[in-house]
Amino acid sequence: MTTSTPAPTSTPVLSSTPVLEAVDLVRRFGPVTAVDHVSLRIEPGQTFGLLGPNGAGKTTTISMICGLLSPDGGSVHVAGVPMAQEPLAAKRRLGLVPQDLAVYPEISARQNLTFFGRLQGLHGAELRTRVGEVLELVGLSDRAKEPSKKFSGGMKRRLNIGIGLLHHPDLLVLDEPTVGVDPQSRNAILESVEALAGQGMAVLYTTHYMEEAQRLCDRVAIVDDGRVQAEGTQDELIELTGGVDTIVLSGGGDVAAAEVSLRGIPVVQKVARDGNHLRLVVQNAPTAVAGVVRTVSDAGMNLSDVVIQRPDLESVFLHLTGKALRD
Numbered sequence: 001m002t003t004s005t006p007a008p009t010s011t012p013v014l015s016s017t018p019v020l021e022a023v024d025l026v027r028r029f030g031p032v033t034a035v036d037h038v039s040l041r042i043e044p045g046q047t048f049g050l051l052g053p054n055g056a057g058k059t060t061t062i063s064m065i066c067g068l069l070s071p072d073g074g075s076v077h078v079a080g081v082p083m084a085q086e087p088l089a090a091k092r093r094l095g096l097v098p099q100d101l102a103v104y105p106e107i108s109a110r111q112n113l114t115f116f117g118r119l120q121g122l123h124g125a126e127l128r129t130r131v132g133e134v135l136e137l138v139g140l141s142d143r144a145k146e147p148s149k150k151f152s153g154g155m156k157r158r159l160n161i162g163i164g165l166l167h168h169p170d171l172l173v174l175d176e177p178t179v180g181v182d183p184q185s186r187n188a189i190l191e192s193v194e195a196l197a198g199q200g201m202a203v204l205y206t207t208h209y210m211e212e213a214q215r216l217c218d219r220v221a222i223v224d225d226g227r228v229q230a231e232g233t234q235d236e237l238i239e240l241t242g243g244v245d246t247i248v249l250s251g252g253g254d255v256a257a258a259e260v261s262l263r264g265i266p267v268v269q270k271v272a273r274d275g276n277h278l279r280l281v282v283q284n285a286p287t288a289v290a291g292v293v294r295t296v297s298d299a300g301m302n303l304s305d306v307v308i309q310r311p312d313l314e315s316v317f318l319h320l321t322g323k324a325l326r327d
């Protein structure tokens with residue numbers, strides 16, 4: 001960018017420091033390259049999704065971002081602080097909500113937060129105030145006195161999120177926070193993340209659920225095989241599919257044979273199976289659908305539903321990798 005008048009030398013040039021800048025991260029486990037030159041940049045206030053199937057490298061990536069695992073290559077800066085050179089200062093700028101719950105079941109939500117707050121060096125009135133704020137932020141104020149073992153899965157997870165927020169991080173990192181929780185709890189977790197994002201918190205959210213990335217994230221990096229396959233806003237990613245359509249076929253019978261037959265017809269660009277559903281990428285669904293239905297019926301699939309969809313992040317993943325997100 002150029003400007004006609006130079007900035008006065010006494011005024012610092014304003015630049016927005018990203019809350020996260022990860023450059024060219026690499027991590028190997030023996031012969032497996034779990035993370036293969038991954039770069040991510042998150043601006044203040046952004047909710048950034050890392051979307052990929054199990055084993056794509058999401059946990060390994062965020063373990064390096066959070067300073068829990070040393071990279072074999074690459075660098076991480078959190079709010080401008082280099083993780084390799086100043087790990088304590090960099091870690092203080094982020095809050096990690098791990099996959100596994102880390103709350104004490106016998107004590108209350110308030111006592112849990114107070115305990116973890118003390119571990120982080122808070123005490124006295126400051127600690128009490130912050131615990132109250134965090135209970136409010138994660139929507140647990142009215143249940144603060146109950147032992148957390150009485151909480152639903154979603155409430156325990158929200159308490160876990162609260163623990164990650166105690167020290168005012170610049171970036172909240174959530175590792176698949178809805179895995180293993182019921183739909184109602186899942187919704188409560190997503191609402192908490194939306195509320196935090198609404199208050200300007202930057203969030204790095206990993207998931208293999210397309211719907212969650214779609215609902216929460218300003219930008220998404222699609223990861224597979226340890227690599228970022230594409231990154232952008234949802235509209236930018238969907239544009240990558242080049243205007244293709246998605247047809248989803250559901251039913252019983254010989255779904256495997258139907259999948260094989262579909263691979264043999266030219267209008268079908270990609271096919272992936274997710275249980276009793278077949279997801280197809282085609283150039284023009286209204287024209288292609290009759291031939292598709294004939295092909296799967298001839299192969300022995302008993303169709304119960306045929307849906308033509310506008311492309312979504314799942315279509316982008318299929319388009320880029322030839323696989324379904326939930327294989």
Ligand SMILES: Nc1ncnc2c1ncn2[C@@H]1O[C@H](COP(=O)(O)OP(=O)(O)OP(=O)(O)O)[C@@H](O)[C@H]1O
Nearest residue numbers: 029032033034052053054055056057058059060061
């Ligand atoms: N400690 C380890 N030792 C050996 N291999 C590992 C280790 N951690 C991860 N891997 C391998 O690295 C790859 C990426 O794993 P990672 O856990 O980062 O993926 P993920 O996308 O987070 O998936 P999941 O949701 O299943 O955890 C996988 O092939 C996994 O088996």
